Amino acid sequence: MGSHTDSTHSMPTPAPLPTPATAAGREGLDAILARPAGAVIALDFDGTLAPIVPDPEQARAHPDAVAALAALAPKVASVAVVTGRPAAVAVRHGGFAGVPGLEHLIVLGHYGAERWDAATGEVTAPAPHPGVASVRAELPGFLDSIGAWRGTWIEEKGRAVAVHTRRAGDPQAAFEALRAPLTDLAARHGLVVEPGRMVLELRPPGMDKGVALLDHVHRLSATSVLYGGDDLGDLPAFAAVDKLRSDGTPGLLVCSGSDEVTELRDRSDLVVEGPHGLVTLLRTLAHHLA
Ligand SMILES: O=P(O)(O)OC[C@H]1O[C@H](O[C@H]2O[C@H](CO)[C@@H](O)[C@H](O)[C@H]2O)[C@H](O)[C@@H](O)[C@@H]1O
DSSP, X not given: OOEEXXXXXXXXXXXXXXXXXXXHHHHHHHHHHHOGGGXXXXXXXXXXXXXXXXXXXXXXXXXXXXXXXXXXXXXXXXXXEEOSSOHHHHHHHHTOTTOTTOTTOEEEEGGGTEEEETTXXXXXXXXXXXHHHHHHHHHHHHHHHTTOOTTOEEEEOSSOEEEEOTTSSSHHHHHHHHHHHHHHHHHXXXXXXXXXXXXXXXXXXXXXXXXHHHHHHHHXXXXXXXXXXXXXXXXXXXXHHHHHHHTTOXXXXXXXXXXXXXXXXXXXXXXXXXXXXXXXXXXXXXXXXX
């Protein structure tokens, strides 16, 4: 994908859009193309718009992501980023604030608990869950007591805490060893564990990316939806698109593929190769929309 040159007119013409592998996906893409003004384009951040790096503080949107989103946003009902990150962090690391074309961008942070609106620059969110403060206090001693792998570290997220294993000698073994104990710990504090790419997050229950996506699509009375993600936390959003489809709203499920997570590949209509492939798809889609 990319731009081609049309020798007849010497004008760049858009590369063709890829064909989704499923009939439902083709119907979703057709609906977006037929009526872009009714389409919601919703995208995960880490691993989808931003390449995975060892230090979450160093993660940044793909260099062409903002331009692709800004080209797409004026043509559709809404572009939204749906992320496990605090909304303000995703806005900062994405470079999403003050961008011409992204005046109506929405960032749904903390799996939808937070909402940042580019039109106001404000984040709205419910009161923090008290279990986060108590688990934050217990967590360092708890990790020591269970002999967590060296390199395991805690990310402070405000409304949640996340335990990362990517820097451990064997990240997958470190992740597996922590999963059951952290699930018990979270439950004792009224929280749930959200597993991700070499990360286990302890966060409040009751919200996920599927709930957030359905709410956003219904608020706008959208007529179609595209959701792109890479990780287990995106599966509820995939399920939400399935629900929308069965209720009559066409949708396209895009997987930002990696070797690390395979579950989404099997559930998606279209697989692109990581954030670079996703950004190329968005740019190509923008070219094809009236
Ligand atoms: O919902 P997302 O936007 O995909 O956010 C999920 C988690 O992303 C971050 O962790 C992941 O990306 C890091 C930077 O590339 C990487 O180091 C880590 O291994 C990944 O799991 C973020 O740090 C977490 O808080 C998010 O929950």
